Amino acid sequence: MERGDPEVQVTRPRVCVLATGGTIATVTRGDRVSLRTGEELLAEVPEADELAALECRDLLRLPSHLMGLDAVELVARTAVMEAAREDIGGVVVLHGTDILEEVAFLADLWHGGDDPIVFTGAQRPAGHPVGDGPANIRDAILVAASEVARDVGVLVCLGGTVIPAAAAGKRHTASLEPFGPARATVGQVAGDAFLRHQAVARRDAWPVAPLGHRVDLVRLAAGTDGALVRAAADAGAAGIVLEAFGAGTAPMDVVTAVDDVTRRGTIVLLASRCESGGVWSQPGDGSANHFAAVGAVAVGDLDGAKARMLLLAALATSGGDPEATRKAIEALTPTPA
Known part of the structure; x- marks a missing residue:
């Protein structure tokens, strides 16, 4: 009106x-x-x-x-x-x-x-x-x-x-x-x-597409194992966002679970539960580098909720194709340095 x-x-x-x-x-x-x-x-x-x-x-x-x-x-x-x-x-x-x-x-x-x-x-x-x-x-x-x-x-x-x-x-x-x-x-x-006060860096827009896929968010806490990651994949999630500790770290069973579900075709994004700093490169067991080695995609300083929206939109744009979805997300998010 x-x-x-x-x-x-x-x-x-x-x-x-x-x-x-x-x-x-x-x-x-x-x-x-x-x-x-x-x-x-x-x-x-x-x-x-x-x-x-x-x-x-x-x-x-x-x-x-x-x-x-x-x-x-x-x-x-x-x-x-x-x-x-x-x-x-x-x-x-x-x-x-x-x-x-x-x-x-x-x-x-x-x-x-x-x-x-x-x-x-x-x-x-x-x-x-x-x-x-x-x-x-x-x-x-x-x-x-x-x-x-x-x-x-x-x-x-x-x-x-x-x-x-x-x-x-x-x-x-x-x-x-x-x-x-x-x-x-x-x-x-x-x-x-x-x-x-300042300029805003903008990304190339994605085409509007129906959100037809399931994406679950798993937030880690002390002593968490990989049960929720596996449960999300078993429930039919096309994608999972893992909100990990610090710069992208987690217990080893969580890494193993991510390895398991990515081999089954589930896309996993790695975010940090910290408010600032985001995911960045670290060596060693349970690190962001370890997650990258088993197929997880780091999303920089995006929080878990926004990373989930990113994955939902990427899946919609690609029609659910895992490789196209990964490439779309990697083009928008920096590789951990």
């Missing part, structure tokens, strides 16, 4: 707002929960129509923790398709924060255009006396309409902080600035302007 005065719309960038539900739309009354529409949320941002010529669509009405891969695909695909329209200057996605970073990253893998796609959400529900939703919506529209945000891909904007999708991660369950790390910030909303 289009909003605002058509005469004003001519002079403002056109921004498409996609509402999907989440805390930003949630109203609680005792034990009852309801979700506001996108139009209702925009009505709480009086200056929204001054920032851009807006059109709004309700894509989903779900808390993000209840979204399956079909819904994840729908949101990412629709955001990319809307951004590709010639009459659109930017896209804003109103989304639950629980899995926001994963959906934003998938959209970033698929988005090759110049127009920004900006994901935002809220930590406090709609109707909260000091809710953060209206300000986040306002900031996201401002960024999506900004010329400064062109050619930066998909962004996450909460609390005035703007982070590239590939670097965003929810690190706090209650803070009004839940995404970080601060070192990854590409810019900041200050007053009525988006101040861009």
Whole structure:
């Protein structure tokens, strides 16, 4: 639905707002929960129509923790398709924060255009006396309409902080600035302007394709063996993301399990459970080098959840072909040094 005065719309960038539900739309009354529409949320941002010529669509009405891969695909695909329209200057996605970073990253893998796609959400529900939703919506529209945000891909904007999708991660369950790390910030909303601090390195976009494969995430803890890796393969996983210790290390039985499942055709990506630093080359038993020798593919500093989205998208693009999938991922991720 289009909003605002058509005469004003001519002079403002056109921004498409996609509402999907989440805390930003949630109203609680005792034990009852309801979700506001996108139009209702925009009505709480009086200056929204001054920032851009807006059109709004309700894509989903779900808390993000209840979204399956079909819904994840729908949101990412629709955001990319809307951004590709010639009459659109930017896209804003109103989304639950629980899995926001994963959906934003998938959209970033698929988005090759110049127009920004900006994901935002809220930590406090709609109707909260000091809710953060209206300000986040306002900031996201401002960024999506900004010329400064062109050619930066998909962004996450909460609390005035703007982070590239590939670097965003929810690190706090209650803070009004839940995404970080601060070192990854590409810019900041200050007053009525988006101040861009640094450039964003972009990858070549992959074609949008249905997410039809199973990919499991296995996170290691002290004393973990290879049982969960083998169980994932036995359950039919086409791919497994292993979130290992440190720079990509694990107990020997985990390495043996990875060797077993890669020989059976399952693709294994190696990520680190550490927040910073990622996987890098080390010699010795149970090291990243050992994993590489048995067929695992290291994904640098991507966390496990994003590595899973990377593998899902790569499998979709290749039609499930293991070798083509490996090559696509290796082309996007640096070899551990």
